Amino acid sequence: MSDRAKIACLGAGRMGRGIAVAFAYAGHIVEMIDIKDRSAEEFAKLKADALGEIRKTFASLSKLGLLTEADVDPLVARVSVVPASGSGTALSEAGFIFEGVPEVVELKREVLATASKQVGPDTIIASTTSTILVDDLSDAVVNPRRFLNVHWLNPAYLIPLVEVSPGKTTDPAIIDEVKTMLEGIGKVPVVCAATPGFIVPRIQALAMNEAARMVEEGVASAEEIDKAIRYGFGFRYAVLGLLEFIDWGGGDILYYASRYLEGALGSDRYRAPDVISRNMHEGRIGLRTGAGFLDYSDMDVDAYRAKRLQAMVDLLRHFDLARPPVLDRS
Numbered sequence: 553m554s555d556r557a558k559i560a561c562l563g564a565g566r567m568g569r570g571i572a573v574a575f576a577y578a579g580h581i582v583e584m585i586d587i588k589d590r591s592a593e594e595f596a597k598l599k600a601d602a603l604g605e606i607r608k609t610f611a612s613l614s615k616l617g618l619l620t621e622a623d624v625d626p627l628v629a630r631v632s633v634v635p636a637s638g639s640g641t642a643l644s645e646a647g648f649i650f651e652g653v654p655e656v657v658e659l660k661r662e663v664l665a666t667a668s669k670q671v672g673p674d675t676i677i678a679s680t681t682s683t684i685l686v687d688d689l690s691d692a693v694v695n696p697r698r699f700l701n702v703h704w705l706n707p708a709y710l711i712p713l714v715e716v717s718p719g720k721t722t723d724p725a726i727i728d729e730v731k732t733m734l735e736g737i738g739k740v741p742v743v744c745a746a747t748p749g750f751i752v753p754r755i756q757a758l759a760m761n762e763a764a765r766m767v768e769e770g771v772a773s774a775e776e777i778d779k780a781i782r783y784g785f786g787f788r789y790a791v792l793g794l795l796e797f798i799d800w801g802g803g804d805i806l807y808y809a810s811r812y813l814e815g816a817l818g819s820d821r822y823r824a825p826d827v828i829s830r831n832m833h834e835g836r837i838g839l840r841t842g843a844g845f846l847d848y849s850d851m852d853v854d855a856y857r858a859k860r861l862q863a864m865v866d867l868l869r870h871f872d873l874a875r876p877p878v879l880d881r882s
């Protein structure tokens with residue numbers, strides 16, 4: 553028998569299914585628990601729908617070359633869906649539990665409180681919330697020392713990043729255990745302080761709302777805005793971090809740009825935080841001064857730049873946009 557921890561998902565929705573695929577792919581047995589009150593017919597429909605989608609996902613991954621067609625059946629067989637009445641065994645046997653019910657604090661607290669009464673002493677419980685502060689949930693759990701937020705990005709079975717956000721009461725040893733488990737299934741965990749929205753949702757909620765606002769204001773069509781994101785914003789940030797790019801472009805530019813945009817667009821949502829003015833006035837504006845958000849003083853900057861530019865050229869080739877130079881030969 554495998555010594556890989558059993559996984560339970562509370563909720564068999566988008567995230568429950570995505571997380572189930574990620575773990576089943578990595579050799580774990582997963583039980584998705586449907587805790588919503590519904591009739592036997594409704595449960596049968598949900599179960600067929602969830603397992604059907606999981607099969608479809610594995611089948612599409614086989615077409616995309618991540619597995620063979622023959623792998624689909626054994627991978628799907630690792631996942632099951634159980635009703636609330638059968639949750640006792642699934643919860644008591646699970647090493648890790650991922651709560652994935654809708655983004656409503658009271659509902660999550662209720663589901664976590666009930667489930668946490670049925671788990672073993674060593675089980676780790678995580679909420680997959682995309683925004684809720686971990687400390688707003690932890691006191692609903694019977695053993696809050698073994699509870700934290702673990703935010704996956706959709707689609708969970710493909711996106712490497714998983715944000716881990718421990719709360720005031722989380723045992724620090726649990727953070728390491730969760731990181732090790734995530735790395736074991738090929739994910740890239742990042743730990744952040746207890747904060748609403750963690751790192752990615754906090755940044756992307758602003759960006760997503762701004763994109764929507766630009767459609768509303770008639771700045772450009774949805775298609776044009778998304779083209780700008782894929783070929784500009786996303787292209788660059790597939791290679792550079794956001795803070796790394798502040799250092800490339802210069803913190804001074806961001807300082808002036810923020811002041812201008814705040815005035816021109818008449819909104820304090822463009823106001824720069826104090827650290828941007830402090831860095832600017834103390835001369836820490838990035839690569840040009842040897843330090844910004846990152847420190848370049850002991851670095852071979854040419855080699856570092858070459859590595860990042862290489863990654864951009866690789867991306868250009870991926871998009872089939874790399875061209876040879878135009879040379880006028882007589």
Ligand SMILES: NC(=O)C1=CN([C@@H]2O[C@H](COP(=O)(O)OP(=O)(O)OC[C@H]3O[C@@H](n4cnc5c(N)ncnc54)[C@H](O)[C@@H]3O)[C@@H](O)[C@H]2O)C=CC1
Pocket residue numbers: 562563564565566567568586587588589651652653654655656659663680681682683703704705706
């Ligand atoms: N949708 C996304 O792209 C992402 C969502 N998340 C987070 O994951 C969590 C789940 O989101 P989704 O999977 O997208 O939602 P979903 O709506 O697809 O799934 C929610 C699940 O909870 C069940 N449920 C609904 N009402 C319930 C109730 N009253 N009692 C018990 N169960 C109930 C549903 O039957 C379903 O199985 C949320 O906290 C969300 O913020 C995190 C990352 C990405």
Ligand SMILES: O=C(O)[C@@H](O)C(=O)[C@H](O)[C@@H](O)CO
Pocket residue numbers: 682704705706707752753754756757760
């Ligand atoms: O990054 C993700 O996949 C999720 O956190 C979401 O898309 C959330 O629903 C959120 O960021 C939307 O604002």
